Amino acid sequence: MTEPIPVLAAGDHFVLNRLLVEALHAETDPAAWDVRELELPWPHVPFGRVAEVDEASGTEEQLIEALSGVRVCLTQMAPLTSRVLAACPDLELFAVSRGGPVNANLAAATEQGVAVTFTPGRNAESTAEHTLGLMLAAMRRIPQAHAGTVAGRWDSGLYAYDETGLEIAGSTVGLVGAGAIGRRVAAALVALGATVLVADPYVDPATLPPGARRVELPELLASSSVVSLHARLTDETRGLIGGAELAAMPRGSVLVNCARGGLVDHAALAAALHGGHLFAAGLDVFDVEPLPADHPLRGAPNLVLTPHLAGASRMVARRAARMVAAEAGRWLRGEPPLHHANPPAVTP
Incomplete structure (x- = not known):
């Protein structure tokens, strides 16, 4: 029997971990995954710059610890920095549930061979x-x-x-x-x-x-x-x-x-x-x-x-979770990502 694949749901108080996990299980066989969770504090704590990436929530230390042995990460705000990438060699897919993956260092991810995806049109x-x-x-x-x-x-x-x-x-x-x-x-x-x-x-x-x-x-x-x-x-x-x-x-x-x-x-x-x-x-x-x-x-x-709320609705959170879960499903089936931000990192 194939061992479940470690996957991290690094949600927050908008794109909830519950939504990420539900979408992942709806997209694929739940038994395929060993799901781990990290809850980030946004929006109760404003996002900001973390090392070299923008609009991120949480710390490099939190993510490094949570990503230990993880191959797939589903998130909205987690900081994918060069330091995180260097410390997490098992990571293969970093699926960002937002219109642009500004919280990911794309050059470093490409060098590390990590595919970064995003969710255009979610809101x-x-x-x-x-x-x-x-x-x-x-x-x-x-x-x-x-x-x-x-x-x-x-x-x-x-x-x-x-x-x-x-x-x-x-x-x-x-x-x-x-x-x-x-x-x-x-x-x-x-x-x-x-x-x-x-x-x-x-x-x-x-x-x-x-x-x-x-x-x-x-x-x-x-x-x-x-x-x-x-x-x-x-x-x-x-x-x-x-x-x-x-x-x-x-x-x-x-x-x-x-x-x-x-x-x-x-x-x-x-x-x-x-x-x-x-x-x-x-x-x-x-x-x-x-x-x-x-x-x-x-x-x-x-x-x-209004305080930058146009993209905020419960439907957006659910849609974003479904879109990153779909990318995890493609990865599991050996298919290329639909919305990848760094195509050179994706090998046939």
Whole structure:
């Protein structure tokens, strides 16, 4: 009888070990594995840099001890550093349940022959829905109305024409970026009756939902009552929406960002809100996280903020667990990974 293969479920308080183990057992014969568990403290303890990797939870010492003799690791946040790799020669697969394996040293993993996989698209639905929620909250001033009601006020003044909200139906909404999230948002907006414009130099117009049209960014900014950002943060897109771009948007328009904080000049955004050029903004991501006490957005009017939660849902956690478990199943069957971050480490 073949000995069970040691596998480590290094979950946290979002992608739970229970979910990882359940998904692994649903994907493969439970008897194939000798399951070990390590619970990491995120999100109750913020992630951060561990040695040379980013956005990691836990310590190198914890992982080295837990990986002793382990060949497969399923995790979201565990730090795969050069030191961990050197101390764990049995490791063959490090399956990361997030859209990018920034907590793994890919060069060192490749040198060690360890395959690193990731889970693109795991939170596309959640982020698209959160985008729509922020959009509606900002356009209809829902948080302000809620706060006033809880405080004992009856703000019927929000019915005044200059104060009352906007509708998606009949509006032109511009989406900057049309990846998995942007396309989902576009389809939902079309269904709600919006005219949807998309600025993305890399998108094939044929892949856009029916009713969405690709345009250049200047046309999108000038034509849209709502602009929602869905671009990756690169050297090309950093600071994409600055003072000039905000000024190019129609007076009384709305900006929404659930992509990356570095896409926006936040000082310019605060000025556009204080000056009344923008009606409102809804943000889930920021240039500095957590948001510092002296950040220019603090105190800006008509602003809806959430603490980088767009990708958080119970469905995302379950989906992420299933996706890494599927990679473990492929490894067990001798198949190549579906989403591998360091293909040179994978041998035929």
